[in-house]
Amino acid sequence: MFHLLWLVPAIPFAGAALLMIFGPRMAHRTAAWIGCCSIGISAVISMLIAWQFLHQPPAGGSYTQHLWTWMSVANFHLGISFYLDALSLIFMLVVTFVSFFIHVYSSEYMRGDEGFSRFFAYMNLFVASMLVLLLGSNLLLLYLGWEGVGVCSYLLIGFWYTDPKNGLAAQKAFITTRVGDTAMAVGLYLLFRQLGTLNIQSLMQAAQHQWPHGSVYATAAGLLLLGGACGKSAQLPLQTWLPDAMAGPTPTSALIHAATMVTAGVYLIARTHVLYSLAPTAQLAVAVVGAATLIAAGFAALVQDDIKRILAYSTVSQIGYMFLGLGVGAWTAAIFHFMTHAFFKALLFLASGMVITSMHHEQNIFKMGGLRKELPLAYWAFVIGGCSLAGLPLVTAGFYSKGLILWGALSSPVGSATLWFFGVIGVLMTSLYTFRLIFITFHGPCHHKPSQKTGWLMGVPVIVLMTLSVVGGFVELPSYLGNHPWFTNFLQSALPATAEGHAPLTELGAEGIVVLAFFLGLGAAWFFFLQRRELSESMAGSGLGRALHRWWYTDWGMDWLYDRLFVRPVGWFSRTNKKDAVDLIYTGTAAVTRSGWSSLRLTETGRVRWYATALVVGTVIFVLIVALL
Amino acid sequence: MFALGLIGLLVRRNLLFILMAIEVMLNASGLAFVSAGARWGQADGQVMFLFILTVAAAEVAVGLALLLRLYHRFHSLDVDAASEMRG
C-alpha cells in the first residue's frame, strides 16, 4: 500500500490541472465531480495507507518513497521523494478527509458562481500543495509546498477579484506571510549551509550530532523557522492578515484559513522538533508567542461583530494553544489539538456558511438573532462546534486536546505556572466569545427571516464533522479517565513523549480549574448576552468600555501600529531621503543599466551595411587576438 | 579579392552591387580552396569549389528574386530604404 503514497498528492494535482485546462468549458456538475472525486480518492488511499501503517508499521516507523532524482551534480543529489511517518500520516489523513467534506460542501455552496470550476481548480491545487508540504522529504519540497499553499491562499482570498477590497485582503495576506517566509527561507538556508544536506531527517540527525545543547546555530535556525511559522499560522506579531483573509469564499476559510494551511507552522515546528530541543530559548519563544497570541486573539474575538471574523480570531487563538503545546514540549498534545481543531473549526465555518447563505450574505451577528428555530442544523452545529472549541468537559474533542496542552504547560519541565495561567484565561475567553456568538446569533429576537434552505450536500459534511468534533477526542483519554493514550502512543515513533516534571497541582485538580474557567465563561456569556444584554451594551458604551472595545476590535491596534511603525516611516523615509546614499545605489544601478540599454540600442540602426560592418569588425578583432597570441 | 569584395559589401547601398560583392567574396574563397587543393595535390579543393559554385548560384537565384520583390515594393534598390526596423 505504501507505494501508492505518491498518488495522494498526485491525484488532486491532476484534478487541478484538468479543471484548469478544461474547466472553463466544463459543466458545473462535471467540475464538481472531478474536484470532489480527486480529493475523495486521495482520502481513500490515505486511509488504506494508514490501515497498513497501523497493522504493519514500516521498519523504523517511517517510510520513504523515492520517486526520482531531480538534480544530481557531483555529490549533491536532490530527489523528489516523500516521507511518511506517524506525524505526516496524521496530517495527511486530516487534510484529505476534511478537504473532502469541504469540497462536497462547496459543490453546493458555490453553485451558480461564475468561477465555479476555477474555485475547484484552486482548491484541488491547494490540497496538492498542502500534501507536498506535509510529505516532502527534503527542505526543497517542503518549501515548494509552503509557497504553493501561499499562492493558493492568495488566489482564493482574492477569488472574487472584481471587488478591490478582496484584492487588497489577498495582497495583505501575501505580503504579511512573505515576511515570515523570508525568515524561514533564511533559516532553511542556514540549515543547509551548516549541515550540508537538504533531507529533513538527515538534517535532524546531523543537528543532533553536530550541535551541542543550546548551540547558537540551533537557536538561530529555530527562531527563523518560528518566524516562518508565525507568518503562515498567523501568530503574534504577524496575525493581522488572517481576519482579513475571510474575504474569500467561506469553504476556503474553513479549509485553508482554519483547518489546514494555517496549521502548517505547527507542522513545521513539530517536524523540526529536534532543533527546538537543542535550543531552549527558541522553544521558550514558541511557547511565549503561543500564549500571548491566544490571549490577544481571545480579547479581539470578544468584540467583533462579523461572524467570520470572530471565528478567524478564534482560529488564531487556538493555533496559539498549539504553539503553546509545542513550546512546552507537549508535542503530541499540539498535534492532537490540531486534529480536533480541524474538525470543530471546519464545522463552525461550514455552519457559518449556512447562516450566511440563508441571510443573503449578511455577516454581522447583531443583524441576526433568533435563528435557532429557522436553522436547526446550523444551530446544533454551532452548539457542538462551539462546545468543542470552548472545551465542554468529557463529551467534546476540544476538551481532551486542550486539556492535554494545558497539563503539559503546567507539568512539563519547560512549562510554568504562568504559561498555564494564560492558557486558563484563554479557556475563559474562548467560552465567553463562543457563547456570545451563539447566543446573539441564534437566540433572542429575530431580526431577519432567513430565506433559503440548504441542501444535503451542505448538510452531510456538517453532520459528519459534528460527529468527529465529538468522538475525535476519545482517541486519547487522560490518566484520570482510565489512561488510554492511544494517540500519543501512535505518535511516539515520530515525536518524543512529553516529559513529566514537577507540577504544583494534580492533573485532576488542574483540569478542575480549567472546567471552572469554561463554566465561568459560559455563565458570563449567558448572563451578559442572553439575560441582560443591556448590561453588556451599557458596559461597552461607557468610556473605558468604548476605548477597550475599539482597541480590541482593531486587534489591539496592530494594523494601526504597523501603519505607524512600518508603512508610514518607510513612506516618509523614501520621500525625504530620495537623494540618500542607499537610494543612490538603486537609482545608480538603474541609471547604469538604462544608459547601457540606450547606448546599446543605438547599435541597432536597422541598416544592413552597419550590421555587416560590425560583422567585419568582430572578425578583425578575433583575428587580431589570434595574431597577437 | 576577398577583401575587395568585403569593401564592396560595406560601401554599396545598391542591393545589386551588394550581391555582386558577395559573389566576389564567394569566388575568392573558392579560389583559396582550389589553390589549397593544388598545394596538396588533392581533388578535394576542387570538389569544394564545385559546391561553392552551386551555392553561389542558389544564393544568387534567391537573392535576385528577393531583389525584384524589393524593387517592386520600394521602387528602389537602396538597402537603406528597407530599414524600418531598429532599436
Place this chain on the structure above:
Amino acid sequence: MSSADFTALLPLIVLSATSVVVMMAIAFHRNHRLTVFLSFAGLALSFWALWPAASVVPLQVTPLLVIDRFSLYYFGLIFAATAAIVLMSYGYLERHDVRREEFYILVLVAALGCCVLVAADHFISFFLGLEILSVTLYALSAYLTEREIALEAGMKYLVLAAASAAFLLFGMALVYASTGTMSFPQIANDLLSGGAAHIWVLAGVAFMVTGFGFKLAVVPFHLWTPDVYQGAPAPVTALIASISKGAMFAVLLRFFYQSGARDLHSTLLIFAIIAISSMLVGNLLALFQSNVKRILAYSSIAHLGYLLVAFEAGGKMGAAAGTFYLTAYVITTLGAFGVITALSSSGRDAEDIEDYRGLFWRRPIIATIFTAMLFSLAGIPLTAGFLGKFYTVAAGANSSLWSMIFVLVVASVIGVFYYLRVVVAIFATENVPSDAERPLPAVHAVGGFTLCALAVVLIWLGVFPHPVLDAIHRAMSGLF
C-alpha cells in the same frame, strides 16, 4: 554504401523523401491540410527511423557524415521541433492570403539542412548543410511577401548570412591549406602533431568563428537578430531561433571538440569574450524593449551566451549541460513563438507588449503557457530552463569559470526584469482592452494542442529530467 549505411541514414532519407513527396503532392493537388498532414507524417516517420538507425551507430557514412548517438539525439530534437513548427504554422498560414503549401517544403528542407549540420564532420557537409539551411531561411523569412518588414528581414538575413558564409569558407580554406584535410578528426591529428602551419589553422578558426557567431547570433555578430525576428513570420522566427541555432550549436560542439581546436588558448579566449559580452549585451538590449519578438530576440542572444559558458566549461559535463540547456531552450522558444503565432492575426503578428495586456483574463490557458515559457527563459524552478541553467552553472563551476558564472548570474538577474515585464502585462487587470478594441484571433485547435504539449514537456523536463539527461549522457559518446 552498405546496407548499414542506409539504415544509419534512414532518418535523413525519410526526411528528404518527405520533402519530395510533399512537392509532388502540391504539384498534383494543392491542399493545405493534406500538405500539413504529409509533412507531419513524414517527420513522425523520420523520428521513428531513429530507432533502426540507433542499432547500427556509431557509423561513419562516407567521409561526409557521421551518424552516432550525438547526431541521433539532435535529429530527434530537430524532428520534434520541426513537427511542432509545422503544426503551429497551419493555423497561422490559414489566416494569410499567400500560397501556403511551399512553406512546408522549405521547412522540411531547412530541417534537412539542420540534420546535415548536426551529422557533419567534414567541411563539405558542414558547408552544404549550412547553405541548405540558409537558402531556405532567406525565402522563409520573406515568405509573407506582402509585408514590407518580411522582405526587409529576408534581405538583411540574406546579405549578412552570405557574407558570414564567405568568412566561414575563407576560414575553412585556410585550415585546409595548412592541414590538407577537411575532416574534423584528421584536423585534430594534424594539430596534435604540431604541424608547421599551426598559425594558419588559428587564423582559419578565427575566420570560422564569424560564420558560427552569425548563425548563433552572439555579440558582435548579433545585430541582425532583432530585425529578422521581428520581420519574419512568427513560425519562421521559431524555426530560426530553435533548430537553426540548435544545429549550429551541435556542429560547434562537434567541430571544436573533434578537431581539437577547442584546446587552443585563443579559441577559448575568443569564446569567453563572446559569451560574456553576449550575456550582458543581450539582456541589456532587452530591458525596455516593447516589442515581444524583439525581446525574445535579445534574450536569445543572452541565452546563446549562457550556452557558450557550457561550451567553455568543456569536457563531457560541459557538452552535456549545453545540450540539455539547448533542449530546454528549443522547447521554450517554440512555445513562446508558438503563442505569438497563435495570437497573430492576418494583418500583423502579435508582437507588441500591449497585445498581451490582461491576456490572462481573456485567454487563461494560452496566457498560462506563455507565462510558463517566460518563467523557463528566466530560469525559475520547476521549469526546464531552471535545470538547464543549473547544470550550466554546475559545469562552469566544475571548470572554475568563476568570472563567467558571475556574469551569468548578474545577467540572469537583469533578465528576470524584462520577462516579468511581459508577465505583469499578461496579468494586468487595468486597461485590459476589450474584444472590440483589440480582437484576439481564435486559437487553432492543432496549434493549441501543440502548445499544450510543449508546456507539458517543459514542466516534465523541469520536474523529471532524468530520461532526457540519460539520453544526453549516452549521446555524448559521439563526441568523446
Place this chain on the structure above:
Amino acid sequence: MEAIFYIAAIVAVLATVLTVTRLNPVHALLYLTVSLLAVAVVFYTLGAPFMAALEVVIYAGAIMVLFVFVVMLLNLGRHTVEIERSWLSPGAFVGPAILAAILVGEVSYLLARSGTLTPPVAEVSPHQVALSLYGPYLLGVELASFLLLGALVGAYHVGSRRAQGRTTVGSRSDRTGLASGGDLVRTGADRPSGAA
C-alpha cells in the same frame, strides 16, 4: 606559367576593384565577368583545368546572365548612375577600406609568421575530380540537389508576383487549383539540369 599566373592575378584584382567602384551596373557586371575570367586563368595555372572551364561556363556564363537579366528587367540605366553617384562619395570608402586593409594585414602577418608555403603545384585532372566527387563525396552531390530544390522553391515563391491582392480571401487553398501546381511542375522540371 608563373608569369601567366601573376598577370592573371593582377588582372583579376584590378577588375574586381573596378567592379566595386563602377557606377553603372552594366559596367560593373562586365568588369566582374573579366575578373571571373581572370580567375579562370589562375585556376588553369594552378593545375585545375576543369575548374577553369566551370568558372567560365557557370560563373561567367550562367550566374552573370542572371544578373544581366535583372538589370534588363529593372531597366537600370542612366538614372541609376546618377543615384549611385550621389550615394557613393569617396569618403564612404575610407572606413571599409581601412577595415579590409587591417584584415589583409593580419592575414599576411600570420602567413608571414608561419613562413611561406611553397605550393608544389600538381595538376589534378578532371578524372580525379570526378572520381572523388562521385566516390566519397557522392552524398554531397545529393545534398547539393536539395540545396537547389530549396533555392528553387524559395526563389519561385519570393519571385512570383501572384500574392499582391489578386486572389480572394478564403480559408481553403484549393482556389489556385492545378494551375499554379502546373507552374511548379514546369519550374520543377528544371531541377535535374540545375543539380547536375
